[in-house]
Amino acid sequence: MANFDLIVVGAGLHGIAASRFYLDINPKCRLAILEEDTCVGGVWSSSRLYNGFWSQSGLRMAGFSDTPLTLPPEAETYHDIFEAKYVTKYLEDYVDSHKYNGLTLRDRVKFGFKVESIRKEGKWRVSGQRNDKVETIWSSKLVVATGHTSLPVMPDLPEQARFKGPVLHQKSFGKASSTILASSSSYHNVTILGGGKSAADMVYDSVKAGKTVSWIIRQTGEGPAAFAGAAGKGPYKNGPEIAATRMICALSPSCFSPVTWWTKTIHGSEYGRKLIAKIWLGADQACRDLAKFQSREGARPGFEKLESTTAIFWCTGPIGMIQHEDFWDTIAKNVSVYRSDIRAMRPNSIVLKDGSEIESDVLFCGTGWSRHYPFLAKDQIVEFGLPHAPEDEEDAEESSKWENLLKAADHQVIAQFPQLAHPPPHFERPTNITATRLYNCIAPLEDKTIAFLGDIDLSNSFRTAEAQAIWLTAYFDGRVELPPREEAEKEIAYMAAFSKRRYPSHGATGNYFHMDLIGYTDKLMKDVGLVSHRKGWWQDLVSPCLASDFKGIREEYLSKFGLAVEKDS
The missing domain is CATH 3.50.50.60 (FAD/NAD(P)-binding domain)
Known part of the structure; x- marks a missing residue:
């Protein structure tokens, strides 16, 4: 024993x-x-x-x-x-x-x-x-x-048994992508379900592999993520370093931090709350400005559906960070974006509730844990x-x-x-x-x-x-x-x-x-x-x-x- x-x-x-x-x-x-x-x-x-x-x-x-x-x-x-x-x-x-x-x-x-x-x-x-x-x-x-x-959490997809291709969670993407995304693969039409960072990664990788890529974000879910830029300012090498300072963390109320005159001022007074709200709304806008959802040159129709409604202060939806200079251009010019729930699975396609039918050989799900x-x-x-x-x-x-x-x-x-x-x-x-x-x-x-x-x-x-x-x-x-x-x-x-x-x-x-x-x-x-x-x-x-x-x-x-x-x- x-x-x-x-x-x-x-x-x-x-x-x-x-x-x-x-x-x-x-x-x-x-x-x-x-x-x-x-x-x-x-x-x-x-x-x-x-x-x-x-x-x-x-x-x-x-x-x-x-x-x-x-x-x-x-x-x-x-x-x-x-x-x-x-x-x-x-x-x-x-x-x-x-x-x-x-x-x-x-x-x-x-x-x-x-x-x-x-x-x-x-x-x-x-x-x-x-x-x-x-x-x-x-x-x-x-x-x-x-x-x-x-x-992994896998969605309950209507008529999934009819679909001939694999339906895989993001957890399996590492092992599966080496064959499915290979240039010699018989999988040409790749569909990704989900609006968060893991889904975005799979979309980007699939485009770079030369596949025809469709991105489905459910209408009944949290919606697309708010993606911040990675660049830092001054002594900070990137955005996460700025966010990891006590100065910036003080702009967010915390149940773990001691109550001080400063926290009372910025979170207890009307002036402090208005100032903080303005700062965080600016962060939301910075994400939208980075993507240029409504004005990006060469974007395919539907790209604007990726515009997030997440309030970063409240974390009301997925939040991520852009790690590739060409991320938004790659997505905008190569990906078909859909905002609808899945109505049915067909042998070689996915039917959405908005009437769209997406030709698909494989479905990857970035649907959480x-x-x-x-x-x-x-x-x-x-x-x-x-x-x-x-x-x-x-x-x-x-x-x-x-x-x-x-x-x-x-x-x-x-x-x-x-x-x-x-x-x-x-x-x-x-x-x-x-x-x-x-x-x-x-x-x-x-x-x-x-x-x-x-x-x-x-x-x-x-x-x-x-x-x-x-x-x-x-x-x-x-x-x-x-x-x-x-x-x-x-x-x-x-x-x-x-x-x-x-x-x-x-x-x-x-x-x-x-x-x-x-x-x-x-x-x-x-x-x-x-x-x-x-x-x-x-x-x-x-x-x-x-x-x-x-x-x-x-x-x-x-x-x-x-x-x-x-x-x-």
């Missing part, structure tokens, strides 16, 4: 970060990483690469703090943005270069392990399929780091405080308590941030599930030996993963204690109420905080009592939060707490 001190489910960004920092502090820990794929990296893995896949953050914001991500001299960059394949190589090298107690991180990965069941029977019993055999292992502590890009844990039973989902259907709760008193907590928290959010009471018209995602009840979107209140990482939407995964790994290590080692139960529940309810008000199209599950990267990661570090990520008041205000900011955090942690005391299991 295989026994471990810690099992990490998932070898993506968050699983790697958690394993590395935990072993930094607990080098003799018997740690195993379970990965369903045959390679590490999750969304960045070699199995999911494709030509148009680029990083959404610049080089200075990528990588972990202890090992810089570097590019070869021949690497193509665009305002310091770079191809995703370099992140893939970085992560592959990372798991080989980090060794603890004679084993590298890669040595600890059990590849091809599909977790099917997790149960606590004194210790955590983790069972799954590996090499066509059932395998069971045990652990004192457990981290679930499967993230939110593991389980499902955020659930198929290896957890309903009672576990409820117990851990993960989003769940209200009818799954057996304790009516507990359900009523959370309902009251959320109502009180909503009043608090509106009192602190009055502008959030008046969102613009927006797509409202149907939901019949509760908000998350994880403390810091990581820790269940009912069990101190399990945690969930990556179950939060923020704008930079590297910084998020490293901050969560540090907090988790301190939490599992008893260096951080959760507040008393009543106080913890109020904090969770406040975060959930804020998420729903701040991001009305996506925040109902209480873990969407796209513009709260700095506030959230600062809070995690404050909980642990660490300051190595700060640069001094002026630089903190105007400098972007970079990967290197956490560079001294291990040394500060060890100076404060020392190595963890090894315990016999």
